[in-house]
Amino acid sequence: MIKHLLSAADLDAPTATLIHDIAAEMATVAGREVKKLPTLRGRTVVNLFYEDSTRTRTSFEVAAKRLSADVVNFSAKGSSVEKGESLKDTAWTLQAMGADAVVIRHPASGAPNRLVNWVHGSVLNAGDGTHEHPTQALLDTYTMRSRLGTVAGLNVAIVGDVLHSRVARSNALLLHTLGAKVTLVGPPTLVPPVFETLTPDVRVGYDIDAVLPEADVVMMLRVQKERMNAAFFPSWHEYSRRYGLDAARVRRLPDHAIVMHPGPMNRGVEIAPDVADSPRSTIVEQVANGVSVRMACLYLLLGGRS
Amino acid sequence: MSYLIRNVSVLGGDPTDLVVRDGLIGGTPTGDEEVIDGTGLIALPGLVDLHTHLREPGREDAETVLTGSRAAALGGFTAVCAMANTTPVADTAGVVEQVWRLGREAGLVDVQPIGAVTVGLAGEQLAELGAMAESAARVRVFSDDGMCVHDPRLMRRALEYVKAFDGVIAQHAEEPRLTQGAQMHEGEVSARLGLTGWPSVAEEAIIARDVLLAEHTGARLHVCHVSTAGSVDIIRQAKARGVRVTAEVTPHHLLLTDEKAGGYDPVYKVNPPLRTQSDVDALRQGLTDGVIDIVATDHAPHAGHDKDCEWAYARPGMLGLETALGIVFSVLGPDWELIADRMSRTPARIAGLAEHGHTPADGAPATFTLFDPQARITVDPGALASLSSNTPYAGMELPGRVVATFLRGVRTAFDGKASQ
Amino acid sequence: MAYKVILAETDIHRVLDRIAHQILEKTQGAGDVVLLGIATRGVPLAQRLAERILAFEQQPTPVGTLDITLYRDDLNRHSTRAVGHTELPTGGIDGRRVILVDDVLFSGRTVRAALDALSDLGRPAAVQLAVLVDRGHRQLPIRADYVGKNIPTALAEQVRVLLKETDGTDEVRLTEGTPA
Incomplete structure (x- = not known):
């Protein structure tokens, strides 16, 4: 069994499928009167968040609490971290507190890889910088599996700022592992051709309309305003017109196709409000599935002999 | 103290005896010399490093002139050129004289200060280059290393200005707008790791511009730490046209690739970044055929906390002095003439160090290095003489070992120990 | 490894017949009974008991599956275990008489975990326990209401229950185990 979850590349297909299976069991807990399992009683999970992300932190917190773990939220704001304490010193502090697992969100790519040396x-x-967000990929593939029955063989279009997206990287890697075909779509500034080397069969495309008729899943990425200032694209308006998912584009999709977004959305930029709220959209499910998948991950990492 | 080195091979020649007395090589043994068995050893002219960061003044927690001199002597060096990016910056006669004096006090290698091109390395106003040239340190090489002199007008003026005292501008070629936030070589690995890319073109664009400026002004240009195949091509073409350009490559760019960044260990973070295997191959070829004139270490010590952190927050740079010769030997093989050329004679000539770069033979200054090509060493970061331990070669086995270093007849390093 | 057959196929059938009769007798016709098989081998046993109760008195009995992995108290003594499926019959367990069914009763810890799981899943009127084999060595104050066969064992010995549904054959074996 794996000890850490740093990258979606750490997961082989059997392990990812096991997480999906366990997540399905964990999901039943949400429907019970007592939404709690004693599984991780006595274990301490630290949420070490160097970025504001209430959604992700809450999701991990709920997941850990449903498994009866003790949860410590260590946020960079207002703590010693803000006073310039290094990640290494913070890690030693957490170690001294007896953390059995550290859930880390950090603006620097690779910070979790460094942390394993110190705890x-x-x-x-x-989520680390512009690198990866493996639990997001696990919950996204879990959502695909529950909506479409399988992941293997799906055509998945990931659209937007791939260059800066940890969600895109993790999904491209995990989808490849699980046998789906991925097309990365966006302006060449944000989807450089080098991304065709990410996995053996990932493709890069610049024309969203050419990709949609074949897609079983369209995953829209959040685009950030600061990218416009760095000349990655000219304007919100042009980005939205060329790469935004609106009702007209949705009509090009096969009937069964689903629309995903990791959130938070820029409504009206990368995704039109009526598309986000349509029955094809899995955006709300993704949030619910996030808790189940994170429970499964915590169980897998912490549920055995330490 | 005089020495008799028996059976030593000078640059791969037949075994001979060398007598070291009064700072020179030559004469007949009198019997009061300390005898060193040179069997199997190669005598090389003392190595000269055109690109060393000694960190003093300012960051004495990372390196001092004394500890850096020890590392240099142990690495077979007899002269090092100390880069200007200290605190305060070596942009005045006062600071370069301080560094020069500290080097003399340490007495292990000749520490030749490099002066900053612009005040505070800010790239805005020329530093007093003439004053530094006329100072006791006699500065001939000027560099804003760490920063690129990116303003083309300023670069042109600097190239022209130093012609008056046969100076040379050593450029850190990095187009700053193309490398904003850059963390590693832009390519497949950076795409996978989500680290902002440092594209090859950011180096090549500046080198292309600077060789044109050097051609236009007829001035001397030296290109620091060339790292890309494209840069080698540009320099090759410029040399073919007769441009007065010289270039250096570091040992790490001859050996390591961007794949090393895979574990996010900042010990592999360096500027310019580690590139791809095809770049490494082109650099090796360029060094062999002379397009790249010299090897320079870019020895860049950093305190532990500046490396024991997230990749993006770590300072770029790696140690190089104590491992350079072994790596160059592993790359070039036992071509001692070539090694002497790339690591001693040519850097001495570029830096204007007349006492260095002489083949150890009768009548020459006793400034040389004894190297055992049969030995192998395993790099132990904790055992290095440098105050810092940010070597990217930890645990790596390197061929060859520096047995002794002599500076003007004084034995500065012997059997793994510096003389002070 | 050498083993001794404790119950052969016909013995198992006979024992299950008896337990089914005892359930009918003790529960006055099994009208409010829900059978919950503890994964893995308790599940086919619960199924077989339900079939017998239906055959003997035409009484249909809801059957469910209980996986107690997430309630175990020894998780951190082993590498991570896969999680099985828990499925309650439609109608749930509230107010019902739940009979937990397992293959072997040993330390009692599995039953303890099952009781914990049950209390998170609902509020049965009563809980009983049926096991094919009771091999002794209890570590908790737990006893079975229905026992197929009591088998005195040494601690180091192993009792292996094989069932057609899971193992292709019906047999209970006693193996000389290596001392743990």
């Missing part, structure tokens, strides 16, 4: 417990990457 004894498991490290779970909850």
Whole structure:
């Protein structure tokens, strides 16, 4: 069994499928009167968040609490971190507190890889810089599986700022592992051709309309305003017109196709409001599935002999 | 103290005896010399490093002139050129004289200060280049290393200005707008790791511009730490046209690739970044055929906390002095003439160090290095003489070992120990 | 490894017949009974008991599956275990008489975990326990209401229950185990 979850590349197909299967069991807990399992009683999970992300932190917190773990939220704001304490010193502090797992969100790519050198417990990457967000990929593939029955063989279009997206990287890697075909779509500034080397069969395309008729899944990425200032694209308006998913584009999709977004959305930029709220959209499910998948990950990392 | 080195091979020649007395090589043994068995050893002219960061003044927690001199002597060096990016910056006669004096006090290698091109390395106003040239340090090489002199007008003026005292501008070629936030070589690995790319073109664009400026002004240009195949091509073409350009490559760019960044260990973070295997191959070829004139270490010590952190927050740079010769030997093989040329004679000539770069033979200054090509060493970061331990070669086995270093007849390093 | 057959196929059938009769007798016709098989081998046993109760008195009995992995108290003594499926019959367990069904009763810890799981899943009127084999060595104050066969064992010995549904054959074996 794996000790850390740093990258979607750490997961082989059997492990990812096991997480999906366990997540399905964990999902039943949400429907019960007592939404709690005693599984991780006595274990301590630290949420070490160097970026504001209430959604992701809350999701991990709920997941850990449903498994009866003790949860410590260590946020960079207002703590010693803000006073310039290094990640290494913070890690030693957490170690001294007896953290069995550290869930880390950090603006620097690779920070979780560094952290494993400084703590004894498991490290779970909850998003590092522009690198990866493996639990997001697990919940996205879980959502695809529950909506479409399978992941293998799906055509998945990931659209937007791939260059800066940890969601895109993790999804491209995991989807390849699970046998789906991925097309990365966006302006060449944000989807450079080098991304065709990410996995053996990932493709890069610049024309969203050419990709949609074949897509079983369209995953829209959040685009950030600061990219416009760095000349990656000319204007919101042009970005939205060329790469935004509106009702007209949705009509090009096969009937069964689903629309995903990791959130938070820029409504009216990368995704039109009526598309986000349509029955094809899995955006709300993704949030619910996030808790189940993170429960499964915590169980997998912490549920055995330490 | 005089020495008799028996059976040593000078640059791969037949075994001979060398007598070291009064700072020179030559004469007949009198019997009061300390005898060193040179069997199997190669005598090389003392190595000269055109690109060393000694960190003093300012960051004495990372390196001092004394500790850096020890590392240099142990690495077979007899002269090092100390880069200007200290605190305060070596942009005045006062600071370069301080560094020069500290080097003399340490007495292990000749520490030749490099002066900054612009005040505070800010790239805005020329530093007092003439004053530094006329100072006790006699500065001939000027560089804003760490920063690129990116303003083309300023670069042109600097190239022209130093012609008056046969100076040379050593450029850190990095187009700053193309490398904003850059963390590693832009390519497949940076795409996978989500680290902002440092594209090859950011180096090549500046080198292309600077060789044109050097051609236009007829001035001397030296290109620091060339790292890309494209840069080698540009320099090759410029040399073919007769441009007065010289270039250096570091040991790490001859050996390591961007794949090393895979674990996000900042010990592999360096500027310019580690590139791809095809770049490494082109650099090796360029060094062999002379397009790249010299090897320079870019020895860049950093305190532990500046490396024991997230990749993006770590300072770029790696140690190089104590491992350079072994790596160059592993790359070039036992071609001692070539090694002497790339690591001693040519850097001495570029830096204007007349006492260095002489083949150890009768009548020459006793400034040389004894190297055992049969030995192998395993790099132990904790055992290095440098105050810092940011070597990218930890645990790596390197061929060859520096047995002794002599500076003007004084034995500065012997059997793994510096003389002070 | 050498083993001794404790119950052969016909013995198992006979024992299950008896337990089914005992359930009918003790529960006055099994009208409010829900059978919950503890994964893995308790599940086919619960199924077989339900079939017998239906055959003997035409009484249909809801059957469910209980996986207690997430309630175990020894998780951190082993590498991570896969999680099985828990499925309650439609109608749930509230107010019902739940009979937990397992293959072997040993330390009692599995039953303890099952009781914990049950209390998170609903509020049965009563809980009983049926096992094919009771091999002794209890570590908790737990006893079975229905026992197929009591088998005195040494601690180091192993009792292996094989069932057609899961193992292709019906047999209970006693193996000389290596001392743990």
